[in-house]
Amino acid sequence: MRIAIVGCGFVADFYARTLTNHPELELVGVFDRDPHRSHRFAALNRVCAYVSLEELLGDPRTEIVLNLTNPRSHYEVSKAALDAGKHVYSEKPLSMALSEAEELVEIAERKGLELASAPCSLLGESAQTLWKALRDERIGAVRLAYAELDDGPIHLMGYKAWRSDSGTPWPYKDEFEVGCTLEHAAYYVTWLAAFFGPAKTVTSFAALTVPDKGVPLERQTEDFTVACIEFREGIVARVTCSIFGSHDHRLRIFGDRGILSVDDCWDYGSPVRIHKRTMMGIKAEKYPRAAEILGLGPRRVPMIRKPSFAFRTRGGTNRMDFARGVAEMAAAIREKRASRMGARFGLHVNEIVLAIQNPRQMGSPRRLATTFAPIEPTVWAR
Numbered sequence: 603m604r605i606a607i608v609g610c611g612f613v614a615d616f617y618a619r620t621l622t623n624h625p626e627l628e629l630v631g632v633f634d635r636d637p638h639r640s641h642r643f644a645a646l647n648r649v650c651a652y653v654s655l656e657e658l659l660g661d662p663r664t665e666i667v668l669n670l671t672n673p674r675s676h677y678e679v680s681k682a683a684l685d686a687g688k689h690v691y692s693e694k695p696l697s698m699a700l701s702e703a704e705e706l707v708e709i710a711e712r713k714g715l716e717l718a719s720a721p722c723s724l725l726g727e728s729a730q731t732l733w734k735a736l737r738d739e740r741i742g743a744v745r746l747a748y749a750e751l752d753d754g755p756i757h758l759m760g761y762k763a764w765r766s767d768s769g770t771p772w773p774y775k776d777e778f779e780v781g782c783t784l785e786h787a788a789y790y791v792t793w794l795a796a797f798f799g800p801a802k803t804v805t806s807f808a809a810l811t812v813p814d815k816g817v818p819l820e821r822q823t824e825d826f827t828v829a830c831i832e833f834r835e836g837i838v839a840r841v842t843c844s845i846f847g848s849h850d851h852r853l854r855i856f857g858d859r860g861i862l863s864v865d866d867c868w869d870y871g872s873p874v875r876i877h878k879r880t881m882m883g884i885k886a887e888k889y890p891r892a893a894e895i896l897g898l899g900p901r902r903v904p905m906i907r908k909p910s911f912a913f914r915t916r917g918g919t920n921r922m923d924f925a926r927g928v929a930e931m932a933a934a935i936r937e938k939r940a941s942r943m944g945a946r947f948g949l950h951v952n953e954i955v956l957a958i959q960n961p962r963q964m965g966s967p968r969r970l971a972t973t974f975a976p977i978e979p980t981v982w983a984r
Contacts (some may be wrong), residue, residue, distance in 0.1 A: 603932040604663050606692075608655060608679050609670035610634035610643035612773055613693060615766040616924040617668065618647050623911045624929040633658045633700075639770065644761065659686040665935075666691060666716075667690070668928060672773070673780050676772035677702040680717070684709045689715075689716040689930045689935060694788045700964075703952045704972075707945040710965040718937055719952070722927025724792045725942065727868035730983035731906045732855075732862055734798055740876055740903070740935045741857030742799070747839040748854045749790035751867075752847040753782065757815040771868050778815050781823035783808070783843040783959040789867045790841060790853055790956050791831075792947075794919060796977045797855075798833040801948060804965040805830045813848045829958040841958060867884040868920035870909040906983050946974040 603626065610632050621627055635642035638665075645649035651919065652658040659667070659682060667683035669676060669692040677697040681692045684706065694717045697703040723729055733805035764772035777785060795801065808828035810822055826844040833839070851866040861877040877900045888901055911923050927943050934941035950972040954977040957968040978984075 603663045603935065604630045605628055605666040605668050605932075606652070606658050606661065606664040607632040607668045607670055608658065608683075609672070609675075609693075609863075610636075610639045610770070611670065611672075612766045612770050613924070614643060614670045615768050615770065616922070617928075619767065620645075620911065620923045620925040621928075623923055624925050624930070624932075627929060628632065629786065630663050631658060631661065635873065641755065643768055644977075645653060645976065655682060659683060664688060666928065669693060672728070672776050673698055673784060674776075677706065680706050681709065682735045683711060684715055686716065687713065687715070691720075691931050692719045694720045695784055695950065696911060696948050696953055696954075698784070700953055700956055703949050707949050716931050716941050717945040718927060718928055718931050718941050719788075719948040721778055721789050721792060721866050722921075722924070722930065722943055723870065723922060724796050725791055725926050725930055725980060726867075727907055728864050728870055728872045728874055728978055729793050729796075729867070731792075731874045732853075732864055732905055733979055734906060734983055734984055735862055735874060735876065735903050736855070741855070741862055742859035742862065744855055744857045747794060747837065747857040748852070748856075749794065749839060749841045750850040750852045751782075751786045751790060751841070751843045752850040753786070753845050754847070754849040755812075756845040757812055762816075765789075773884065774815075775817055775819065777818055777826075778817070779821045781821055781959055782825055782845045783827045784955055787827070787841060787843050787955045787958055788951050792838050792943075792957075793853065793867065794831065794833075794841075795947070795951060795954070795974075797949050798835055799840075799976065800834055800971055800973040801831045801954055802834045803832045803898050803969050804954055804964075805832075805956045806961040807966075808959060809960055811844070813936055824959065826959050829955060831960075843958070853972075862903070866920075870920055870922055871905070873904040874905070876903050889964045897932050904980075922938070940975075942977050944974075947977060950974045 631650040808827045809826035855862045958962045
């Protein structure tokens with residue numbers, strides 16, 4: 603299917619690089635409100651640069667609009683694309699306001715269009731392997747999960763020098779003003795919601811730990827959140843986000859018979875490990891010899907398949923097939939089925955993340971108003 607990109611910033615390079623993994627997707631053109639950035643990106647990818655959003659939306663070749671703008675522009679751009687009769691795949695979140703996200707979903711459903719949002723790491727090999735281990739009851743009944751999304755002290759890392767492959771600076775001002783939770787929490791919230799179904803309540807705490815990040819900001823946004831998500835099936839998950847705590851992207855899922863873990867949701871090939879439990883409760887990391895004798899040491903769960911792509915972002919910060927979500931949407935359109943990353947799922951994730959980021963405005967605990975139908979694993983992971 604033919605796609606067009608709106609927003610040629612830092613993340614656009616990641617999508618363009620991974621489009622080559624999906625030859626069924628054809629990039630026909632791009633637009634950015636910064637003409638220099640738009641033309642540079644278009645030249646690098648050998649496609650046309652539209653002079654306006656209206657010209658892009660008026661191109662009959664374009665079937666899917668890939669919305670890679672700043673989160674504060676997601677609603678406006680996605681709405682315009684849907685109104686023009688285009689399917690939309692948006693970077694996260696669908697919108698900065700729940701009412702706007704709900705409106706987008708209503709427009710898409712009324713017009714019979716697909717609407718989905720990143721991240722698509724749920725479609726990655728690690729997530730699908732972990733999910734199959736849960737379906738196979740490798741650790742028995744699940745009671746609890748811990749998800750960490752700590753990125754380290756960003757303000758001390760020389761972030762002003764970070765560049766994408768095309769030379770675009772990391773949008774640090776936007777990132778700080780939007781907040782690390784809205785930017786990153788969905789990486790694990792999507793996994794948890796797919797694994798455990800719709801959530802019932804979110805109880806959150808948010809704080810600003812580092813007001814001075816070395817750049818003037820129009821808005822100070824909390825850079826630390828911790829939340830407990832209670833799912834309808836009774837499972838509880840604790841999700842922590844920060845850009846000050848030590849780097850930690852682990853997910854641990856605790857069951858009656860063991861613990862499943864993965865080190866990094868930003869790596870589609872991150873090993874999935876299983877830790878067996880015993881009545882003695884001896885920790886493998888503290889008593890390695892005893893753990894070996896008792897069989898407590900972590901063992902790798904065989905990966906369903908290994909990631910076949912070689913892409914890694916500059917600096918090695920992640921290994922993700924960013925375009926896989928767009929490819930999933932395109933396949934759903936061709937096959938006349940619902941997308942796995944569909945609108946109602948994205949809306950539910952959007953509400954959860956907003957509740958984590960904004961406990962004062964959204965209320966805490968918040969009883970969630972949205973829901974979604976069960977999601978199917980990928981065909982190769984069943």
